[in-house]
Amino acid sequence: MAGFDFMLPYYGDVRLMQDAVRSVLAQTDPDFRLVVVDDGREPEVPGWFEQLGDERVHYLRNEQNLGITKNFQKCVQLSQADHVVIMGCDDLLHPHYLQTVRAILEEHPEAGMVQPGVEVIDGNGVVTSGLADQTKRRLYAPKVNGRRVMAGEELAASVLRGNWLYFPSICWRGEALRAVNFRDDYSVIQDLALVVDLLELGEQMVIDESTTVFQYRRHAVSESSVQAFSGTRFTEAERYFSAVADRLDARGWPKAARAARFHSASRLHALTMLPGALRAGRADGAKLMARHALTAGRRQDA
Structure with a gap:
């Protein structure tokens, strides 16, 4: 069994999902398993995965739509490896993501979470730095010179003041993640809740700013989006x-x-x-x- 699972809860744009999958398959470290849990109904998707012909890739489609939280929970339940990433279906890994995170974990084997270096891209894949991300970095993220270990009340206070983490990029210790999982009663803030739950159980996080290994996609908020402005x-x-x-x-x-x-x-x-x-x-x-x-x-x- 591979010691590293990439779990990909999928719903939405087919092309962006395919790019995300390709970025996983392009890792310089090939020792991983990719599990895609499809919560949609796009007809071409199952055939695309079948033609990949890569035994490291496991694809399954939900019989009925589960929604974000329950699909995330299912990904956690299906994970098996010592370390797990629950990446966004429109995000991208740099080719050395896994190689870099493995090196961090070798240096800090006690870590329950690793927040690696992240850059933000827009809907077209162009590196960007909008107000939200500038605020994260300048006002809320801790000062990190290379790598820093944080835990307990210090880290809980930091992320509750302002959640500067990039959740899809985080590597989780599988045993801890599966023991806690996402809470049923949250659909937007579930990532922050999970981190705080793990901190309360004594888990530590390594924050690494020495190397950028992940591209987090931030889409512009549409003025016509009912959900965006519902409050x-x-x-x-x-x-x-x-x-x-x-x-x-x-x-x-x-x-x-x-x-x-x-x-x-x-x-x-x-x-x-x-x-x-x-x-x-x-x-x-x-x-x-x-x-x-x-x-x-x-x-x-x-």
Whole structure:
């Protein structure tokens, strides 16, 4: 059995998914398994995988659409390797991703998570640096010179203040990932919840800025997107931050609890989305965004 699993939950653009798969197959380190879990119905996809003829690639299509969270959970359940990546179906690996991450893990075998070096690309594959990513790096990401190990309340407070991680690029220790998995009750903030859950169990993260090995695709938000301006993502965020703050207080992590209650990056995100919601005529979404942006530290029962 390969010691490394790339799990690819797929739904959406066929061409971008194929590019993602090709980037996995182009790894300089060939010792891996790629598992694609197809949650869509595009007719040409099964045949494309069949013609690949690569025994490292395992493709399966869900009998019915599971949705994002349950498909992610299924990917975790199907993983077998000591280390696992749950990459986005439109993201790209540099050819030396696996080689680089293996070297990091040899240096830090105790690591439960590895956040490697990432660059952001747009929908056309052009390297870009928009406001969201500049804010991540300048305001919220820790200062890292080469590599840095973080864990416990320090890292929990950092990511709850502003989630600067690039989730699809992270390498997870398989045993820890499978023991926790994604929570059923979140569909937008589930990646942050998973990281905090693992930190509470004592897992450590290695942050590596020495080499860029992953391309994270960030698509522009369409003004016509109903979901983008509905504000429901912020309702979910409020529910999560309130619950995790109480839990971290009980654990004796007051700095992390305060970071969760203030959730400054999430509030800033809502503020930047507010004009678009108003232009799109989504008064309901704008109201939710304004409430989320302008009020912090509320308890759900307040």
